[in-house]
Amino acid sequence: MTQLLTRPTSRPRYVARGILGWHWGMLALALVLAVLIVGPLGFVTGRAVLGGELTTKVQEFVDFMSQPATLRALRNTFLIAVPATLIACAGGVALGWLLARTDIPGRRLLNSMPLIPILIPRVSAAIGWVFLLSPRQGILNVFYRDVFGSDAETGPFNAHSFLVIIFVMGINLVPYAYALMYPSFTQMNSELEEAGLASGASELRVAWRVTLPAMRPALLGSLSLCFMLAIAQFSIPYILGSPERITVLTTELFGLLTTFPANYDAVAYLGIVLGLFAVILLYGHRRLTALRSFVTVTGKGHSDRLVRLRRWKPAALAFVWLYAGLTVILPVGALVVASLLSFWGADYRLDEMGLDWYRSLFDHAWAMPALGNSLRLALVGSLCCIVLAALASWYGVRRKGRLNSVLQGLAELPIGIPSSVFGIGFLFAFIALWADGLNTSFPLLVMYSVLFLPFAMRSVTSALHQVSPELEEAAYVSGASRFGAFRRVTLPLLKNGMFYGWLLVLAILFRELEATVFLVTPGTPVFASALLDMWGLARWPQAAAYSVLVLLLTLVLLGAMSGLLGIGKRAGSGRRRPFPSNRPGSVHGGV
Amino acid sequence: MSASVTIEQLVKRYGDARDGVTALDDVSLTMSSGELTVLLGPSGCGKTTLLRSVGGLVTPDSGSIHIGDQPVFSSADRIDVATRKRHIGMVFQSYALWPNLSVFDNVAFPLKEQRTSRAAIRTRVADGLELVGCAHLSRRFPHELSGGQQQRVALARALAAEPRLLLLDEPLSNLDAGLRVRMRGEIRRVQQRTEQTMIHVTHDQGEALALADRLVVMRSGQVIQMGTPREVYEDPRTAFVADFLGSANLVEVRRHRPDGSVETPLGPMTAARDHHQGSDGAAYVAIRQEDVHLGEGPCGRGCANEYELSLQAVEYLGDHQLATLAGGGEARLIARCPAGERLRPGIGYRVCLPAERCSVVPS
Ligand SMILES: Nc1ncnc2c1ncn2[C@@H]1O[C@H](COP(=O)(O)OP(=O)(O)O)[C@@H](O)[C@H]1O
Ligand SMILES: [Mg+2]
Numbered sequence: 001m002t003q004l005l006t007r008p009t010s011r012p013r014y015v016a017r018g019i020l021g022w023h024w025g026m027l028a029l030a031l032v033l034a035v036l037i038v039g040p041l042g043f044v045t046g047r048a049v050l051g052g053e054l055t056t057k058v059q060e061f062v063d064f065m066s067q068p069a070t071l072r073a074l075r076n077t078f079l080i081a082v083p084a085t086l087i088a089c090a091g092g093v094a095l096g097w098l099l100a101r102t103d104i105p106g107r108r109l110l111n112s113m114p115l116i117p118i119l120i121p122r123v124s125a126a127i128g129w130v131f132l133l134s135p136r137q138g139i140l141n142v143f144y145r146d147v148f149g150s151d152a153e154t155g156p157f158n159a160h161s162f163l164v165i166i167f168v169m170g171i172n173l174v175p176y177a178y179a180l181m182y183p184s185f186t187q188m189n190s191e192l193e194e195a196g197l198a199s200g201a202s203e204l205r206v207a208w209r210v211t212l213p214a215m216r217p218a219l220l221g222s223l224s225l226c227f228m229l230a231i232a233q234f235s236i237p238y239i240l241g242s243p244e245r246i247t248v249l250t251t252e253l254f255g256l257l258t259t260f261p262a263n264y265d266a267v268a269y270l271g272i273v274l275g276l277f278a279v280i281l282l283y284g285h286r287r288l289t290a291l292r293s294f295v296t297v298t299g300k301g302h303s304d305r306l307v308r309l310r311r312w313k314p315a316a317l318a319f320v321w322l323y324a325g326l327t328v329i330l331p332v333g334a335l336v337v338a339s340l341l342s343f344w345g346a347d348y349r350l351d352e353m354g355l356d357w358y359r360s361l362f363d364h365a366w367a368m369p370a371l372g373n374s375l376r377l378a379l380v381g382s383l384c385c386i387v388l389a390a391l392a393s394w395y396g397v398r399r400k401g402r403l404n405s406v407l408q409g410l411a412e413l414p415i416g417i418p419s420s421v422f423g424i425g426f427l428f429a430f431i432a433l434w435a436d437g438l439n440t441s442f443p444l445l446v447m448y449s450v451l452f453l454p455f456a457m458r459s460v461t462s463a464l465h466q467v468s469p470e471l472e473e474a475a476y477v478s479g480a481s482r483f484g485a486f487r488r489v490t491l492p493l494l495k496n497g498m499f500y501g502w503l504l505v506l507a508i509l510f511r512e513l514e515a516t517v518f519l520v521t522p523g524t525p526v527f528a529s530a531l532l533d534m535w536g537l538a539r540w541p542q543a544a545a546y547s548v549l550v551l552l553l554t555l556v557l558l559g560a561m562s563g564l565l566g567i568g569k570r571a572g573s574g575r576r577r578p579f580p581s582n583r584p585g586s587v588h589g590g591v
Numbered sequence: 592m593s594a595s596v597t598i599e600q601l602v603k604r605y606g607d608a609r610d611g612v613t614a615l616d617d618v619s620l621t622m623s624s625g626e627l628t629v630l631l632g633p634s635g636c637g638k639t640t641l642l643r644s645v646g647g648l649v650t651p652d653s654g655s656i657h658i659g660d661q662p663v664f665s666s667a668d669r670i671d672v673a674t675r676k677r678h679i680g681m682v683f684q685s686y687a688l689w690p691n692l693s694v695f696d697n698v699a700f701p702l703k704e705q706r707t708s709r710a711a712i713r714t715r716v717a718d719g720l721e722l723v724g725c726a727h728l729s730r731r732f733p734h735e736l737s738g739g740q741q742q743r744v745a746l747a748r749a750l751a752a753e754p755r756l757l758l759l760d761e762p763l764s765n766l767d768a769g770l771r772v773r774m775r776g777e778i779r780r781v782q783q784r785t786e787q788t789m790i791h792v793t794h795d796q797g798e799a800l801a802l803a804d805r806l807v808v809m810r811s812g813q814v815i816q817m818g819t820p821r822e823v824y825e826d827p828r829t830a831f832v833a834d835f836l837g838s839a840n841l842v843e844v845r846r847h848r849p850d851g852s853v854e855t856p857l858g859p860m861t862a863a864r865d866h867h868q869g870s871d872g873a874a875y876v877a878i879r880q881e882d883v884h885l886g887e888g889p890c891g892r893g894c895a896n897e898y899e900l901s902l903q904a905v906e907y908l909g910d911h912q913l914a915t916l917a918g919g920g921e922a923r924l925i926a927r928c929p930a931g932e933r934l935r936p937g938i939g940y941r942v943c944l945p946a947e948r949c950s951v952v953p954s
Binding site: 468470471473474475476477478479480481484488489492493 | 646647648673674675676678679680681683684685687688689690691700701704705748749752758
């Protein structure tokens with residue numbers, strides 16, 4: 001005893017201790033995030049505001065904004081984004097409720113299905129819809145005219161119309177609304193609903209009066225998230241809208257940068273306008289959720305009571321499959337069909353179809369290199385992202401205080417800012433600081449490490465919430481340092497959550513275009529930009545083949561990875577059971 | 592290896608000045624080496640905060656803590672030794688066994704942190720598991736153990752590095768009633784074998800009485816009484832302790848009489864001890880339920896406190912029964928009677944309260 005007691009305690013310190021002692025570690029992380037996230041936004045603002053007399057700058061801004069082209073783009077952005085957001089949220093709510101709270105057959109299998117469209121590159125989805133609804137040759141149009149014996153040359157649908165753009169954008173944003181709504185539905189205390197039923201209300205009325213109001217925070221979150229994604233959307237309006245000159249802010253931005261000489265001031269102005277929308281939206285969201293903060297979704301974390309659909313079951317199933325058909329089966333099917341044609345416009349006859357376009361890809365100058373480039377960038381970028389996310393989430397869950405709220409606010413910021421603004425921000429930052437760097441993939445890599453940070457954080461945070469702080473404290477008591485406890489106890493327990501988060505970010509980064517399009521160098525294209533170029537060169541069946549190839553690749557990679565995870569699970573003979581279980585629905589819980 | 596613990600004027604507040612709570616309000620305590628001290632009090636009284644302060648998992652606002660003669664916390668000298676350098680063991684309410692490590696690896700963890708050799712780790716883990724009777728479980732994972740087994744493994748892990756001090760935060764509260772009684776015997780046995788200084792937190796009075804060498808009763812962040820379990824049980828110093836530990840009858844005192852007895856709604860009463868003396872505010876006569884004797888005639892023992900009360904209700908509890916007796920006005924007494932006695936509600940009984948079992952206590 002005396003030996004222990006007289007052992008000198010090595011330099012007792014007050015409050016902050018160890019490598020992960022919260023003050024210094026947190027400060028360092030906050031600084032890194034501030035540089036990577038706020039920095040680029042600062043450069044956009046700087047470009048728009050500085051470099052001239054303020055009054056002349058304001059005059060320039062007003063002149064630019066009142067040009068008919070700008071005004072048209074602004075108007076179109078709203079005309080498209082608002083209804084698309086409504087479609088996305090309605091779909092997300094309906095699917096979330098059906099798959100979380102009703103006895104729809106196969107809900108365990110189906111509940112990750114609404115997320116699948118996230119894996120389909122948006123450029124490919126848009127191209128798929130061109131193949132389906134192109135006025136003359138579109139598969140659905142030809143089919144319709146055949147079936148109804150119409151003599152018309154074109155129609156009845158037009159891929160290059162407002163309605164189709166809105167519709168395609170809306171259904172492709174459903175996964176994001178669903179990812180917010182589903183966990184919220186599952187976590188709701190079903191006793192609240194039972195109380196409603198007990199007081200004599202019908203199931204439907206309870207859903208309307210009790211369930212939906214309790215979902216208000218998640219619903220508001222979905223609305224603002226989907227709207228943000230809708231105004232930042234590039235590929236769908238670009239591919240579907242260009243032939244009819246339907247422009248939105250993002251396609252206008254792209255035009256400004258790709259025409260020579262590039263008008264950087266105008267780019268900055270548009271960036272500021274997009275950013276302002278985001279700020280207004282975030283502020284409004286704050287106000288609304290603050291007003292509604294009394295609505296709390298409490299409960300046991302799972303709901304045991306399911307709404308019985310009875311005779312509505314077939315209708316509900318049909319709805320779910322209609323969604324799958326519209327977002328996955330139809331566009332992917334169209335891509336497959338188009339990729340087999342010898343040229344776009346050829347008759348849809350089996351004996352004239354072939355795999356020539358797939359072969360052509362392997363001799364193509366940049367198709368395969370772009371694929372490799374995308375894969376490398378997405379891999380490294382998502383790894384950096386998940387490491388930052390793990391640290392930021394750990395502080396967020398375990399520590400309190402003002403510095404921590406600043407840190408969390410910073411880490412959440414990328415979700416509230418349209419990705420195009422980030423793309424422009426990094427572009428300006430590199431122009432100002434290291435212009436030569438723009439010839440490399442480095443800017444993309446830096447941007448990739450923060451662009452989807454909030455997504456990665458959700459999955460880590462939900463896993464971290466299941467690691468009780470006592471597990472870490474038990475390690476401290478056993479003599480482990482803060483870093484030791486993090487490495488030997490927390491990290492192994494977070495492995496699954498981090499793995500899913502990494503996979504998600506990897507999949508999204510792989511096909512990212514909204515921000516990438518501003519930073520990608522012509523010499524080293526990534527997959528999505530290469531596909532866009534291919535489309536621009538009117539090699540449509542080749543673009544289709546390229547898309548199908550990538551979808552197959554994604555499928556194989558995902559299969560291999562979940563296979564690896566599955567084998568790991570089985571080899572451990574169930575020892576992973578107490579680990580945080582990550583259903584896909586909760587992985588991007590708060591996207 | 593065991594060490595004593597000295598706590599002086601410990602204060603801990605949560606939240607800000609306006610709507611914060613004072614979890615520890617000037618707590619001073621000493622615990623001798625090799626003793627099992629039980630911290631007892633209702634939920635929210637600050638037991639966990641005190642225990643975690645000793646462990647270094649909570650940083651108090653002021654005061655000092657010594658383990659042995661090493662200061663591990665002192666606000667005056669700005670000392671706050673990291674948890675890992677305090678050489679303590681801890682058993683958590685949820686056991687906190689690491690789910691990714693086997694039982695063996697869980698118990699070996701503290702030893703590895705001490706850079707013990709592999710061979711030594713193997714024998715010491717085996718010994719530790721042997722001590723708690725879990726030697727055969729060493730290759731299992733935590734989720735493959737029952738609650739009681741997890742609890743034993745947690746104990747083995749906490750003891751593995753031969754800490755100076757073992758802290759236990761309601762370790763039995765997640766077990767069912769039968770197992771709880773067995774496990775508390777186990778903890779007691781291990782404590783006596785290892786002569787380990789232990790601080791055990793509980794809100795269960797039975798557990799506290801059964802385990803403690805020394806019992807510390809806490810209430811709203813303050814220590815209100817300490818002593819051996821017998822001392823505290825038999826001589827509660829306040830109405831709160833009397834009620835919390837064994838739910839004693841509390842009979843309101845109307846006034847003190849010049850002859851040293853007190854006047855109560857039941858009538859004049861003589862009490863052997865007066866802890867109210869000198870303080871003002873309400874006072875009560877505390878008398879344990881088992882010390883209330885019922886008879887149909889005069890008890891004949893020459894009791895100082897004898898009353899005629901009517902039996903209102905009887906609650907039959909298997910091994911005993913509780914009789915509720917009412918006097919004039921509000922006064923109620925509960926008597927604990929043998930199960931075999933035939934009691935008839937509605938009938939008057941003669942009730943005798945031996946003076947040597949009565950104490951006057953402040954509220
Ligand atoms: N981290 C904390 N933040 C704010 N208040 C706390 C915290 N931990 C404990 N408290 C408050 O301090 C008081 C004492 O808590 P605790 O020590 O856990 O009590 P016990 O273990 O005796 O039930 C309670 O009122 C509790 O609400
Ligand atoms: Mg407690």
